[in-house]
Amino acid sequence: MAQATIGNSEFDRDTAVTPREPGVHDAELSSAWTIIHAVNGGYLLAMAGRALGEVLPHSDPFTVTAHYLTASRPGPARIRTEVVRTGRTLSTGQASLTQLDENGAEVERLRVVAGYGDLGALPDDVRTTAKPPAMPPFEECLGARHADDEVGALLGATEIAGRLDVRLDPATAGWARGKPSGNGEMRAWFRLADGRDADPLSLLLAVDALPPTAFEMGISGWVPTVELTAHIRSRPAPGPLRVAITTRNLAGGFLEEDAEVWDSRDRLVAQSRQLARAQLG
Amino acid sequence: MAQATIGNSEFDRDTAVTPREPGVHDAELSSAWTIIHAVNGGYLLAMAGRALGEVLPHSDPFTVTAHYLTASRPGPARIRTEVVRTGRTLSTGQASLTQLDENGAEVERLRVVAGYGDLGALPDDVRTTAKPPAMPPFEECLGARHADDEVGALLGATEIAGRLDVRLDPATAGWARGKPSGNGEMRAWFRLADGRDADPLSLLLAVDALPPTAFEMGISGWVPTVELTAHIRSRPAPGPLRVAITTRNLAGGFLEEDAEVWDSRDRLVAQSRQLARAQLG
Numbered sequence: 001m002a003q004a005t006i007g008n009s010e011f012d013r014d015t016a017v018t019p020r021e022p023g024v025h026d027a028e029l030s031s032a033w034t035i036i037h038a039v040n041g042g043y044l045l046a047m048a049g050r051a052l053g054e055v056l057p058h059s060d061p062f063t064v065t066a067h068y069l070t071a072s073r074p075g076p077a078r079i080r081t082e083v084v085r086t087g088r089t090l091s092t093g094q095a096s097l098t099q100l101d102e103n104g105a106e107v108e109r110l111r112v113v114a115g116y117g118d119l120g121a122l123p124d125d126v127r128t129t130a131k132p133p134a135m136p137p138f139e140e141c142l143g144a145r146h147a148d149d150e151v152g153a154l155l156g157a158t159e160i161a162g163r164l165d166v167r168l169d170p171a172t173a174g175w176a177r178g179k180p181s182g183n184g185e186m187r188a189w190f191r192l193a194d195g196r197d198a199d200p201l202s203l204l205l206a207v208d209a210l211p212p213t214a215f216e217m218g219i220s221g222w223v224p225t226v227e228l229t230a231h232i233r234s235r236p237a238p239g240p241l242r243v244a245i246t247t248r249n250l251a252g253g254f255l256e257e258d259a260e261v262w263d264s265r266d267r268l269v270a271q272s273r274q275l276a277r278a279q280l281g
Numbered sequence: 282m283a284q285a286t287i288g289n290s291e292f293d294r295d296t297a298v299t300p301r302e303p304g305v306h307d308a309e310l311s312s313a314w315t316i317i318h319a320v321n322g323g324y325l326l327a328m329a330g331r332a333l334g335e336v337l338p339h340s341d342p343f344t345v346t347a348h349y350l351t352a353s354r355p356g357p358a359r360i361r362t363e364v365v366r367t368g369r370t371l372s373t374g375q376a377s378l379t380q381l382d383e384n385g386a387e388v389e390r391l392r393v394v395a396g397y398g399d400l401g402a403l404p405d406d407v408r409t410t411a412k413p414p415a416m417p418p419f420e421e422c423l424g425a426r427h428a429d430d431e432v433g434a435l436l437g438a439t440e441i442a443g444r445l446d447v448r449l450d451p452a453t454a455g456w457a458r459g460k461p462s463g464n465g466e467m468r469a470w471f472r473l474a475d476g477r478d479a480d481p482l483s484l485l486l487a488v489d490a491l492p493p494t495a496f497e498m499g500i501s502g503w504v505p506t507v508e509l510t511a512h513i514r515s516r517p518a519p520g521p522l523r524v525a526i527t528t529r530n531l532a533g534g535f536l537e538e539d540a541e542v543w544d545s546r547d548r549l550v551a552q553s554r555q556l557a558r559a560q561l562g
Contacts, residue, residue, distance in 0.1 A: 067394055126533075129464075249411050275343065275344045
């Protein structure tokens, strides 16, 4: 398969939105981006983000928040957008992704509010104390391509595995062998399976594409996202990304998942935090 | 002054919202919660959160996101709310706080989307690796009450100082003496000046009530909030709170501020992250 490019890839095709009327886009939620039957939350976020990029004067997501209201299903969807404010350097928009239920009633799946700008227009200054995660090189991490491997088999068991090339740090893959570390950490190399390089939109996918940290904390149940906020801090350089997710506080049946995404230049290109529900056994 | 109580305090009076029509509340932005002429973002968040608590079936904010669109001014405001979804354990709402400009046109100040629930109904399980910040006892930290002190003078120089009792960890107060540490850290004890104990609504104020971490990074300019998301994780116990704010990544003229709020039981009661603009000198 020839390497896909930004604008011509599975991700670009499957997040396409079609203008229907001013501020309203039609879309098709692809079954290729599902985990069991749930459509991946990062894929939905990227699709809503793409619609907002169409209606706002700025093209790059800076801060995007999504509240996940009901479970999305593969099939047709509609995205209604509102331009909340337009400014010189930042503009703000809102998006609502809906689907029709079995009775033909429109049901909202997620509500998004986002600030957009131009990452290319930002000054180059960087003063950071954040360090890229310490993890083995890409080739030494565990991916769904390793069909003979328990981890590979588990990672490969979901539809979305065919679209992503996720290589887990072995130190955070104990859950797949029935030996979770007990630490709320998950680290992996991440790229799209067809080789498409990362851009600000695909970073919205990357922050929610790893197995939940809860698995390494010994929780095997589903961990549905209530709310996720992603900050896109820099345009990612070509090459695989490193994603590190941390959970520090599991309490009252809820936990936070903080994700950092690093590019091949060792730039922190995205930070995200989600509030998720833990189904405690 | 007799100790104020939850429901009968400056904070409760100054965040009051009055029903005007279904889903619409009138409010008055008090000049008592301003820094120079800007109305404090946490105060605005708490007011919007209070309006949402009035219209949603659940009373406690779980996750609240605000996008700050234009600068609020002391005076009348209107809060328009929308019930996005109601569920058994969580409900979702949206709020828009507006004011009239000099031409009588309604201008939106902030847009809020929030998930509400019942903190009292959550199980007691806590599995956390988060630790309360190491800082000196309340009495040894620096507050606006110390009028003879440079830090006190600076903290006391804003209107809001009369409403809050913030005691800075001396290790993060170097900025006030022209000797910023260079670290993106700010720590303080926090309580309301009239002694009102904390509740989930006042935690929305606490996450945005300290001096910006940028001051300790040697940036003296204004650091306007673009977006702030707060997760309320537990109902706070009585007594002063500890607030620890950290910035790891200042890049391209933007920085994140992560806040943790701890109560007297050493419970992590709130986590927040904001994306702010740094006006680099």
